[in-house]
Amino acid sequence: MAQTLRSTQDYRALDVAHHVHPFTDQKALAGKGVRVITRAEGAYVWDSDGNKILDGMAGLWCVNVGYGRKELVDAATQQLQTLPYYNSFFQTATPSQIELGKVLAEVTPAGLKHFFYTNSGSEANDTVIRLARHYWRVKGKPTKRTFIARTLGYHGSTLAAVSLGGMAHMHALDGELLPGFVQIPHHHYYTQGGGLSLEEYGLKAARLLEDKILELGADNVAAFIGEPVMGAGGVYDPPPGYWAEIQRICRKYEVLVVADEVICGFGRTGQWFGSQTYGIDPDLMPMAKGLSSGYLPIAGVAIHDRIWKEINEGGALAHGYTYSGHPASCAVAIANIQLLRAEGLVERTRDEIAPYFRKSLQELASHPIVGEIRGVGLIAAIQLVKDKQSREIFTAQDDAANFCRDTAANHGLIMRAVYQAMVLSPPLIITRAQVDELIEKARKALDETAKKFGLG
Numbered sequence: 001m002a003q004t005l006r007s008t009q010d011y012r013a014l015d016v017a018h019h020v021h022p023f024t025d026q027k028a029l030a031g032k033g034v035r036v037i038t039r040a041e042g043a044y045v046w047d048s049d050g051n052k053i054l055d056g057m058a059g060l061w062c063v064n065v066g067y068g069r070k071e072l073v074d075a076a077t078q079q080l081q082t083l084p085y086y087n088s089f090f091q092t093a094t095p096s097q098i099e100l101g102k103v104l105a106e107v108t109p110a111g112l113k114h115f116f117y118t119n120s121g122s123e124a125n126d127t128v129i130r131l132a133r134h135y136w137r138v139k140g141k142p143t144k145r146t147f148i149a150r151t152l153g154y155h156g157s158t159l160a161a162v163s164l165g166g167m168a169h170m171h172a173l174d175g176e177l178l179p180g181f182v183q184i185p186h187h188h189y190y191t192q193g194g195g196l197s198l199e200e201y202g203l204k205a206a207r208l209l210e211d212k213i214l215e216l217g218a219d220n221v222a223a224f225i226g227e228p229v230m231g232a233g234g235v236y237d238p239p240p241g242y243w244a245e246i247q248r249i250c251r252k253y254e255v256l257v258v259a260d261e262v263i264c265g266f267g268r269t270g271q272w273f274g275s276q277t278y279g280i281d282p283d284l285m286p287m288a289k290g291l292s293s294g295y296l297p298i299a300g301v302a303i304h305d306r307i308w309k310e311i312n313e314g315g316a317l318a319h320g321y322t323y324s325g326h327p328a329s330c331a332v333a334i335a336n337i338q339l340l341r342a343e344g345l346v347e348r349t350r351d352e353i354a355p356y357f358r359k360s361l362q363e364l365a366s367h368p369i370v371g372e373i374r375g376v377g378l379i380a381a382i383q384l385v386k387d388k389q390s391r392e393i394f395t396a397q398d399d400a401a402n403f404c405r406d407t408a409a410n411h412g413l414i415m416r417a418v419y420q421a422m423v424l425s426p427p428l429i430i431t432r433a434q435v436d437e438l439i440e441k442a443r444k445a446l447d448e449t450a451k452k453f454g455l456g
Helices: 008-018 026-032 070-082 095-107 121-138 159-164 168-174 198-216 242-252 274-278 305-311 327-342 345-364 400-410 432-452
Strands: 037-041 044-047 052-055 112-118 146-150 181-184 221-226 256-259 284-287 299-304 370-376 379-387 416-418 421-424
Touching: 052 432, 070 327, 095 112, 095 327, 112 121, 112 305, 121 159, 121 221, 121 256, 121 284, 121 299, 121 305, 146 198, 159 168, 181 198, 198 221, 198 242, 221 242, 242 256, 299 305, 327 345, 345 370, 345 379, 345 432, 379 400, 379 432, 400 416, 400 421, 400 432, 421 432
Parallel strands: 146 181, 146 221, 221 256, 256 284
Antiparallel strands: 037 044, 044 052, 112 299, 284 299, 370 379, 379 421, 416 421
């Protein structure tokens, strides 16, 4: 049946009547009116009023190969026509599940050869929690249960994943979280460097992990989890030496290393995975988003051989989901990885478009309300500040980032507002001309934001 086409006004009324949005003040949105996205092609989306908008966020960090890729649509269609669904609970598997494992083993970091499929990054991190605790029980160390993460770390929005992550506003929604999860401060040299060199600060930030392990007792700590580049908390790329020191500490105290690649994976940092960009050797590696470029829901956990060896001796794994390894999602993921390979999009990101993107972003560094530009590859944040000299950041009450976000959208650019920073994560297929367009529209939004606060 063809989709019913309605006016924007009608869509908005129905949205208010029935649709509950994630991470949204529903009452405020109802008064403002939702933007209805109706179609997309390449790096652009169109709304129900016909406005063409450059998608600087690749959906939600995920549409790496761009919109409208027929290869992915055809892969889904063929699989749905052949075998729309079957589970993997009853000692069964489907060809696309099996083939995807082979393909993933070819592109993931060395030693990651076994994969447990889930439907979202949140479910992947729930799985990480259970796998890590199961691993230590099999190893005869059942007290090693606590996970250490970082403030502003984002690992999903199920109750377990929220407890794992370090987002205070998400914690507040629940009031009381699950036990066994603690956070250490996140790294951000711009606000925390305090006169140290980048290298000195990197070691200082990493050694907070050792302090926490000693406080808790190493026999109680199961794993440290971190995004190679912290994404949803505001895009914080690690200082030099940070990850090497994190790994040294984890190996010293027998703590598993979990690299959350949900955002960084599949080319965004200029390598297939952020772990390769920063020399991380993960024991467990959750992934999602870029796995299918967002065309169908799929996620998973890569398990290193040294961990799998123990888990494999631990008997039945009492864990799974109805849609784990959904045949159509697996088929799309395979086609997506084939596209990334065939078009050399990871290499193009590393060698061509990401360097141009980062050089172009620096044109905004001198803007009166831009404090710093951070990130790596095709993931970036533009920090908004009231005063460049003192590094005074806008407050939540100022709401400068949301104003800048809305202004950018009105100019035809999607940016995300996160903790008074503007976040960008464009598709890997973005062109130089589109990067130029992005910079031009971002500058207009920054100019209008500065004017609003009398800083232009």
